[in-house]
Amino acid sequence: MNDIREIVTRAVLAKGRKKFKLKETVLVNSDISSVLGCWIINHQFSTELNNKEVVITGQFENNIWYSADNNSRTDVARSTTEYNGTVKVKEVLNDNISDHCDVVARILQQPTCTNALITNDGIEIDITFEVLVEVIGETKMMVNVVSCNHQEDDLDMLENEINEDFLESR
Structure with missing residues (x-):
């Protein structure tokens, strides 16, 4: 006999992806000759769901290695960049049965x-x-349950058929 059951589970309800491009000016007190390198470290962010958008707020540190005074000395300029942005999300499932949803964000780059x-x-x-x-939120899904007519004794019968002395007799 087949039954159809409803299961309440957590699933991805909507997804979105966005590439951010920022410009930042780092102030330097000396006469710059050349930029030798730039590193961005300590990226932290938080997210919040707002209707069909996810608001992402974060910050990271900029470290710029540069030479000054006609390439006679080097130094590192440091600054912190703060940003706010929105990521539009597209519904994957529209059967949200709860008022509470969680947002999971991953940095792809x-x-x-x-x-x-x-x-x-x-x-x-x-x-x-x-x-x-x-x-991610709660949703319902329908599953088809197929009853199993096999008895649990099948494993016991298999165990009785095994000859434990087989290896010893050779």
Whole structure:
């Protein structure tokens, strides 16, 4: 006999993905000769669901290694970049049965400096990173339950057929 049952489970209700591009100017007190490198570290963020969008708020640290005074000395300029952005999500399931949803965000591409330019104000850097968000909530699903007519004794019968002395007799 087949039965259909409803199961309440947590599932991905909506998904979204966005590539962020930011510009940041890092102030430097000396005469810059060249930019030697740029590292972005300590990325932290939080998310919040707002209707059909996920608001992401975060920050990271910029470390720019540069030379100054006609390449006679080097130094590192440090700054913190804060950002706010929204990621639009597309519904995967529309059967949310609860008022509460969780947002899971993953960084697909960590913040990376893609360009550094010396300006009158300091060093202007271009930063890119990519985020994937999933909205998870409770939903119902229907499953088809097929009754099993096999008896549990089948394993016992198999065990009785095994000859334990087989290896010893050879």
